[in-house]
Amino acid sequence: MDQLKINLYHIPISQLLEMVKVEFPHAVYDFKKHIVVLNDEAHEFLGFIRLPLHLTIHQDLSVVEETASVLYLTIESGNAAISIMEGAENLYHTTFSAYMTRKKQGFSQIKYLNKKGKSRAGSRVRLAATTEFFEKINTTLTELLETYEISRAALNCNTTLIPYLYQSRVPFPIDKKDPILYKIPLHIPQSNFTNLEAAIKKLRSPMLFYNPEYAEKMGPFLPKD
Structure with a gap:
């Protein structure tokens, strides 16, 4: 039902x-x-x-904070967006892009490598771009967490990409078991700021x-x- x-x-x-x-x-x-x-x-x-997410409450359901700061991150193959919100106010946002998709087939280089390996020059270029893509994301996240005090970190990321996020040479700055991590319960069709902003509005x-x-x-x- x-x-x-x-x-x-x-x-x-x-x-x-x-x-x-x-x-x-x-x-x-x-x-x-x-x-x-x-x-x-x-x-x-x-x-x-x-x-x-901008609401912080106690276990007894009393309100602690109604304008808490939240970091939002959405990632797909070749695109990502980050936003920091304090209540309804946007404090920061940025986007990332990388050459990670095989143009003729239109699917993720990571999925292709899992099936075919990485011997061809084009594949190696896309793999290098993938590595740099996640390093840039994690570098930015680390800098943001040093600048802003956040209460929650909301993440939208395909399961295929999760290992690249957590196993990057630049560490993901939040332990994957940390309870402040929150899986965004909405489908975000493309990881750009416009779609992330629309999802945030729905979650408000x-x-x-x-x-x-x-x-x-x-x-x-x-x-x-």
Whole structure:
């Protein structure tokens, strides 16, 4: 059964969290996923609320900060974008590009190398560009983390590229097990600033997800006619 979702932009954050405590006293905050899991009195899962990343809360669902700084990073073959947001304000953004795609076939050089090896000159050029691409990204990230104090780091990256990010000669500046890392739960069609900015805007509002059979329980969150 498909899960339903409702944008809760119409409810102020503090009010929303108070409603959760009243309507779902057994709700639990999951820091890693940055969601509030809605459970019933038997601790059965009913749904969850995805919170905006610029919001920092305690486990007791009290608000700590509503304009926290968040680093966003999206990567695909040959393109990447970084943005740092403080609440709704963009503090910094940049993009990267590299020659990583075989033009005739139109697919990633990394996928090609996994199948065919790297003996040809063109392949070696693209592999060198790939290495430099991730080194530049990690160098920039390191400099940004020395300049800005961030609460979360949100990442969108194809699983094929993840090893190149973490195994670069310039280390990824955040431990891959660090709970501040957050997987962006949206599809970003191309890793440029325009698409990253659009994704950030979507993530700025709290979003309720639930199964249709629990619709009645979700009534307090629904807009009033």
